[in-house]
Amino acid sequence: FSSVRRRFSDGGHDLSxxxxVVVTVEADDVVPGSVPLGVHLQFDDSVSQYSFSSAFAVPLSDGSGEEASVFLPMDSFDRGSWIGYQCTDCALDITKIVGMDVYVLFQEGPFEVRIKSVTALAEAASFPSPAVSFDSTDDVVSLLEATIYSGGSLYDKSYRELCFALYWSTLSTLVASPAGVPEAVKAVACAGLREAMRQDGKAERAWALRHTMDAILADVQGLERMERTAENTWLPALEELAAAA
Structure with missing residues (x-):
């Protein structure tokens, strides 16, 4: 893993x-085997030995040097950790922010993260994903499989917020794609993103998106989906997708 740390020399900041915050980054160019890169943005306060992280993924892009932004709510900085230990009964004091760190953890291969800015916002905001065109559904399958491999590994290491960030970024890329992604795939992806936002826990959100990606993989490869259960009944059925086409 890799990290960059910064301490504020002006006595700290009150972010209450x-x-x-909105993080603006340079999006990663799409290449064979691409997968969004999960990143922890971490705040330090002056009252606790623990640091508190929120997660985002560097989006993929067709255009070299294209910038993309991600909004992180203040209450998402809820993973408290210190030298490898995680706390469950501590919270970030957003009135006494004295440092900021960036971490990339447990993801294979070379990487480069270019953060252009981190800006506090008075109101929540949303930003579009960069437009990525796909040459074929094989490319869609490759992206989904690579995302599941990387995100699943993070989930198994208890970095569920990073797993969710990767899954969310990939599905958002499919929805925003101007070419190469069937409308039926976009419909399933949208259903999954909506369902994830209805969930409260990190694990539940990640699994909602995992069920979504599994369904898309089955659909585009002509395979049977996993059996419908209480956990995935919100997924649009193939018959519904065909009727809407």
């Missing part, structure tokens, strides 16, 4: 007036 802000809804969250």
């Amino acid at each position: 007036r802000y809804a969250g």
